[in-house]
Amino acid sequence: MKMVVAIVQDKDVSKLLERITQAGFGATKLASSGGFLRSGNTTLLIGVEEEKLEALLELIRDTCKQRTEMLTQVQPIIGPIDAHVPVPIEVTVGGATVFVLDVVQFLKV
Ligand code: 2BA
16 A cells, blocks of 8 residues: 655645545545745645556646746845845746655554
8 A cells, every 4th residue: 555645736636636536535635835935735645555556646647737836035136235125936836746655554443
């Protein structure tokens, strides 16, 4: 068995959960935040039999879209006076960041 940890954008979560539950996978949804953008995203924990792993990854690939987000960074300006100006930077986020882990034991007690 494998544990898929998928970090997805909030905008993709409803559709993805609908599709993975319809396909018979069990999932747990956790609210999370990215370390770089510090904005909300969602982490899904999905336990899956090894033979169904590829089908699950395909659903994630197919559902999670790549998007651009704007980040404003304050940059110092070199000149006669010290100044700091906000500079917008475009960052590409997603589709999804996925880790696949081996499960040593799976119990429901
Ligand atoms: P964030 O950390 O908020 O990162 C959002 C996006 O910012 C990233 O998209 C990437 O395009 C960019 N980014 C991240 N760190 C950067 C840096 N040091 N310099 C320039 N740009 C940077 P994704 O790669 O699609 O990642 C989306 C989210 O997935 C991340 O949100 C984070 O929550 C998670 N993630 C990504 N890599 C991870 C890792 N190695 N371990 C744990 N979580 C990870």
